[in-house]
Structures are given as structure tokens and as C-alpha cells.
Amino acid sequence: MNTSALQAARLVLARDLQLAFRKRAQFIQPLAFFAIVTTLFPLSISPELSRLREIASGVLWVAALLASLLALEFLFRDDAYDGTLEQYALSGQSLTWLLFAKTTAHWLLTGLPLALMAPLAGLSLGVPFTALPGIIAPIALGTLVLSLIGAIGAALTLGVRRSGVLLTLLTLPLAMPVLIFGAQATDSAIRGVSFAAPLYLLGAMAVLGITLAPLAASAAVRISLE
């Protein structure tokens, strides 16, 4: 039977989503992590909402960045353990498309829920209600870029024992532009000015990431499987 690359990618996406719903705990952990980290700031800095509002965009972004980084470890690990990834590489299908599907599934399961949960954390940090779109949209786009960049790092560290710290070291420097423009967008929204410009830049990075990152990730997976 002949399956086109898009069909195969859709199958992988459906499989990953289904697996995730069977193992819910794994995907709730990053969200809980995000909630805990954002709670640390009022406790460590000050409970005054006026002061918290000043740093809210930074807190939300750093917490989102770390939470999605934490989730990256799950991206390929199980599939690498049980040989699924190897079968993907041998299947004759385009590994690039399959990994793009896996990355998309990963974003749907971690980035998107983070973006939907961030407004709650934002409100608790004194962010005005009108600024919430300026939290959801940039974090949704930004976590997509992070998942794409992170897929490369996760693929490169596949064979490495205790890869967590190394993965952080590889991914965070590459993620700095996302943090800069994402935090800028959220900060503009909190100040009540237009956040379109940094959002467009995040969008441009997402397009660049969608185009190039799966190619690099598939090359990295092939190197790691050698």
C-alpha cells in the first residue's frame, strides 16, 4: 500500500496524540511546573500587584520557556527506546515530515496548553484583562518555535545519558530571540500598546523554523541512530 508523506505524517500525529491521552500525567507535569514557577515570584519578590505587573511578562516567558524545555525530553525518548524512531527512519517515508508531525503533536500537547494557561498566571500577577490576547498569541507562537528548535536539540542528544542539562545548554542560546520578542510582545500588551510588531517577528521565526528545523532534526535523528 502506498501512503503519501502527508498521510503518514497525519497518522503519526494521530498516534502521538492518542498515546498522550493514555499517559496524561506526563503532559500535565510541564503545566504544573509552569504554575509553580510563576508562584515563586510573588513569594520571592513582593505580593504587591503593581510591582508584579512590571515583571509579569518576563516571569511568564521564562516560566513558559523552562516548562516547554522540560517537556522536550519526552519528545523522542520513548520512541527512541522502543525502536519506533528507527522504524520511522527505515520506513521509506520522509523522516522530515514524520518528525514535523511529531513536533506538531508535541506543541499541541505542551505549548498550546501553556499558552491557554498563561493568562490565569498573568491575572494572578496583576495583568489587566485587556492584555490577555497579548499573552496567549505570543506564547502560542513562541512555544511553537521552541518545540521546533528543541526538536533539533532533542534529536542530537538522543543517545546521551542524562541529557537534560545538555539539552538546556544546546537549546536556550538558540531560543533567545524568541524570548526577546515574546516578552516584548507581552510587555507591550500589558502597557496597553500594540504588540503587532514583535508578534510578526515571532511569526517570521515560526515560518523559518517550520521550513528548516524538521530538516535539521531528521538529519540529527539519522546521526543519532547510526
Place this chain on the structure above:
Amino acid sequence: MAWTWFHRLASPPHVYALAARLTPWLAWPAAVLIIAGLYGGLVLAPPDYQQGEGFRIIYVHAPSAWMSLMVYVTMAVSAAVGLIWRMKVAHAVAASCAPIGASFTFAALVTGSLWGRPMWGTYWEWDPRLTSELILLFLYLGYMGLRSAIDDVRRADRASALLAIVGVVNVPIIHYSVLWWNSLHQAPSVMKLAKPEMPAGMLIPLLLMLAGFTLFFVALLLVRMRGEILNRERSASWIREALTG
């Protein structure tokens, strides 16, 4: 036949011998240029009308910053050559570049922050170019971390080569995003070669230092590369001949 020189670069014994022969030809001119540049910059050049004598740290700072980027590009290019043509020697070059580049980056950061003390009144300012230099240091550290985390040399070569290429695509993005994020650093005044804003007495020593640092890097690279080749080929028979004969 015009390409034989290129093909011979793929042979570790040939490159090992070539590097040994070339090193003094690069190291001595580098030493002369750096001494001349330092004399010109620290003694002959007039003090800056705004920054006084403090500006003289530029003669170490600017060449280090320049080298930190150039070494990264060299590393990425040789990594790509190694990945595409499967040249072992190119991977050895990339592997030897990383610690040198990290050292230049570190030197640029230290001199930059020492310069910041008299100019900005503080050792560290979150200025865009210092910040992107810091991120560059993290990129180098990530590269070296990945390389040392993978035991198999061939896999480490290929994985870190891919990382270097991904990094080089990202370096301009990081650079411009940091630049837009916050602009405080003085605009570059050297690269406008058409109409240099620096008087010749200051500029010439700086260019001497740039040339000297570049040659110094290549000489250092050759020495490190020989060590790298020795380590990688330690079970090959030509090594014994090269070392004893």
C-alpha cells in the same frame, strides 16, 4: 589534477606534516604583527579626546570580538565540509576551533566589561553586543558539551557539526534581535572603511592587531589540529613513523 591539493587535504598524515611545516610561518608573523600593533596602539596612538587613555583596550577587545565570530564561522564551515564530504580532517579542524573560539569570546567579554567600568561606570551593562557575545559563549559551550557527551568520535563529529551549522544560521538572528532589544553600545566605527571615523594613528595599529590575531588563530588552530589528529589516529601505523622517524 588541479584539485589534487584539495584531495590531499583529506589525508591525515599529509595534513599533519603540512601543519607542522606551516606553523612557524604563521606564528612568527603573528608575533611581529601583534608586538607592532601593541606598540602602535599603546604608545604611539594619541589618547582619545573623549575616552582618554581608556580607549586603548580596544586593541585587544575589538580583535578578540572579531575573532570570536570568525572562529565560529570557520568552525561551522569546516563542520559542513566534514558533514558533506565526510572529511575526517575537516571534523578535526572544527573540533580544534571550539576551545579557541570560546577563549576569544571570553577575552572579548572580559576586556569589554573592563572597558565598561571607566566608560559606563559599571563592569557589566546589558548592552546588545556584550549580550550577543555572551550568547555566543553559550553556543560554544553547548558545542563542546555535546561533543564531549558522545563517546563515539564519528557520531560526536557529525552531531556537533549539525549543531554548529544550526548555530551559524541562528547567529545573525540572535545578533539582530539583541540589537533591536536594546541599543546603547557605540555604533561600530571601524568597519566603515570608506570613510573611517578613526584617525589613521589609531586605526593602523588596530588593523595590525586584527591581522596579528587572525594569524595567531590559524597558528594555534594548526597546533591544536595536530594534537587532534594524533589523538584520533592513535592506532594508525603512520603515527609511529611520523613520531619516531
